[in-house]
Amino acid sequence: MRRTCLALLLAAVVSAPSLAQTLTMGAGAPSTSLDPHFFNAAPNGSVASHLFSRLVERDSRVRPQPGLAESWRAVSDTVWEFKLRPGVKWHDGRDFTAEDVVFTFERAPNVPNSPGGFGGFLRQVARVEVVDPLTLRIHTRAPHPLLPVDLSYIFIISRHAGEGATTEDYNAGRAAIGTGPYRLRAHMPGERVEFERNDAYWGPREPWARATWRVIANDTARTAALLAGDVDLIDQVPSSDIERLRREGRVSLHQIQxxxxxxxxxxxxxxxxxxxxxxxxxxxxxxxxxxxxxxxxxxxxxxxxxxxxxxxxxxxxxxxxxxxxxxxxxxxxxxxxxxxxxxxxxxxxxxxxxxxxxxxxxxxxxxxxxxxxxxxxxxxxxxxxxxxxxxxxxxxxxxxxxxxxxxxxxxxxxxxxxxxxxxxxxxxxxxxxxxxxxxxxxxxxxxxxxxxxxxxxxxxxxxxxxxxxxxxxxxxxxxxxxxxxxxxxxxxINTWATRRGLTYEARMDESTRAMAAREAP
Structure with a gap:
């Protein structure tokens, strides 16, 4: 019966693109919080990557790339200097500075009730020296060549929005003010997160004016939502559907080890x-x-x-x-x-x-x-x-x-x-x-x-x-x-499926994000 239903949906799938400049993602697992330091889990990181940025970002093959830090270098075996990107604004229009990084490093390992936090990435950081508003020197307890890699997992939050804020303040949107490519529009825990484009973003302009990260935990329902045109892409494509979808010319698969x-x-x-x-x-x-x-x-x-x-x-x-x-x-x-x-x-x-x-x-x-x-x-x-x-x-x-x-x-x-x-x-x-x-x-x-x-x-x-x-x-x-x-x-093996006319840059870290989706040329 399930195969029959899938075949009918494949026959009915439409090729018309979604509403202009909108993207809806069907995710197989929920994010448990908008607090970017609450839980080191892939769905949480996927959602947070829309709202927040990191000093060091990662490409689809998890190679370090400049983020809020334009450059970094080892000054000595135990000191790293990071040059911060000038002109970056928080979603509320205030300036991003080195003090926000200091505050982030203080908070990230110490979030109450975290089921699995980010302290391991900062375990070698002894202290952070603010040289000027756009220069940091990070002193480590021992030589630590992986520091830039570690920092690619720490979302930077603002001191002015985050000081005294709880995880619930982030979930409610009060503290969810980042420097990322999208702003928060709405959050329905366990169901969906809605974003709108941040036109003041420091990086490349996103083509999607709005994006929705929608949780569809049931495998059959997730595939059906794509085929019915309710979503533009899905992650965690059910293994039982992959070969059939591969043969369907109106749906594209995107895979990576x-x-x-x-x-x-x-x-x-x-x-x-x-x-x-x-x-x-x-x-x-x-x-x-x-x-x-x-x-x-x-x-x-x-x-x-x-x-x-x-x-x-x-x-x-x-x-x-x-x-x-x-x-x-x-x-x-x-x-x-x-x-x-x-x-x-x-x-x-x-x-x-x-x-x-x-x-x-x-x-x-x-x-x-x-x-x-x-x-x-x-x-x-x-x-x-x-x-x-x-x-x-x-x-x-x-x-x-x-x-x-x-x-x-x-x-x-x-x-x-x-x-x-x-x-x-x-x-x-x-x-x-x-x-x-x-x-x-x-x-x-x-x-x-x-x-x-x-x-x-x-x-x-x-x-x-x-x-x-x-x-x-x-x-x-x-x-x-x-x-x-x-x-x-x-x-x-990580697999995404998209409607016809949409490409997706498959990621080794399995992150599902609007920033990896584009209309095909």
Whole structure:
């Protein structure tokens, strides 16, 4: 029935362009806040990129580009000088200055109730020196060659609008005053964000007078909205629709190898009695089984990753045994995709003291990543076959993210895009020991901790020479995967679909933004 409906919609799709100078985007996952420092999640960043700018921007292949900073240079091993762009105005007409950057750096790591913040990007910043209104010198605690890359993730906010403002003030629009290419028109949380062009924008003029970022979490509904002409483009194109859409001349597909790893992470935050984990009789387990690496290895090799990418993802993902895809700086070719071996998995469980296995609830979002809940169901079936009787709990992203941040799940499926294009980003943020003061582990919701791993990451990120740093990052990847800090499943191939006559610059960081869409020449 679904295929029939899709065929009818394909036959009915119209080629007439949307209303002049308007663009409507259909997004598969909601942004949880307009506060650009509340949650380091891709949908939040997509929305924020319309309203706010960064010192350093990123192109579609995540390469650093000048933003609010026109240029930067290393003055010494621990001092970077940034020259700010003159003449930049906030949406309310006031001047952008170095003081706004200072205020941003003070606020970004310290947003209350953040489920995963931005402190990891500023962990090496010791102090910020204002030389003049358009010159900054950033002093780091140690040599930090990745500082410009890190700063490409920090949206700059105004001191005058942000001082004393809460996350709710941003959500209500009172503090959502940026320097970005669009101004805020309206915000309906969980449903849509409406923008209007900022004609005083410091960058190239946008062709869209108005743009709407509309949440359509249901896969079928998202495709149908594009085919019916209700939206101009969609992200997270359902894998089951891709081949049919590819053959449809009135719809265009835009793809790129993504940086997002879909992975599993256990809870390491307590000794035992984990939520959703019991023995075979349904009684709590006094010790935490996931703290035994043999259990983690059993879970990993019980997963047939090729089957996941072929049958669940339908060719829109590639199996992975580490957190970067091949071809990316610091990908370690010596770390292979774990071979599927159910028999060895059973032996490892027996060695770890679980010859009969145990019971487990695997929690997954159901509206955040392509086929997220379906992937969890497939993994649950594979684990059940080795004696770990697994049930799946799937939740909307807004509920999942808040509960995961409170360590309410014994095992969860999640995603992480290493959009810095190198290994330290994930190593610091999702595998680094959680420590607010050190600004480490901001998104380490399983609370994995390995001091030797942290020390090796710290060593790698102070090495100035790119080749030497990559060699140490290879060691970081091997150590993290030998210990299975997380269990990688696959990397996504990012796909957008647009109506005929519209182009979209596919992005490795999977950001969905009006600035990447243009009418075809």
């Amino acid at each position: 993504g940086l997002r790893m879909i992975y599993l992470q256990a809870d390491f935050s307590r000794d035992g009695n984990l939520p959703g984990v019991t023995d075979t009789a349904g009684q709590p387990i006094a010790t935490n089984p996931f703290r035994d690496v043999r259990v983690r290895r059993a879970l990993s090799i019980a997963i047939n990753r090729q089957a996941l990418t072929d049958r669940v993802m339908e060719g829109t993902a590639a199996p992975s045994g580490q957190w970067l895809p091949p071809g990316v700086y610091s990908y370690n070719p010596a770390v292979a995709v774990p071979a599927f071996d159910a028999e060895r998995a059973r032996r490892l469980l027996a060695e770890a003291g679980f010859p009969q296995g145990f019971r487990l609830t695997l929690t997954s979002p159901n509206d955040r990543y392509p086929n997220d809940a379906r992937t969890a169901q497939a993994v649950a079936q594979m684990w059940t076959r080795i004696g770990i009787r697994t049930e799946v709990q799937s939740l909307p992203w807004s509920a999942f993210s808040a509960r995961a941040a409170r360590q309410e799940f014994g095992m969860r499926l999640a995603g992480w895009g290493s959009s810095t294009g190198e290994a330290s980003y994930a190593a610091i943020n999702i595998m680094g020991t959680y420590n607010r003061e050190q600004r480490r582990g901001a998104s380490n919701q399983g609370r994995y901790s390995n001091p030797q791993f942290d020390a090796l990451v710290d060593r790698a990120t102070t090495i100035i020479d790119d080749a030497a740093r990559e060699r140490v990052l290879h060691e970081v990847v091997k150590m993290g995967m030998d210990d299975l800090a997380v269990i990688p499943l696959f990397h996504l």
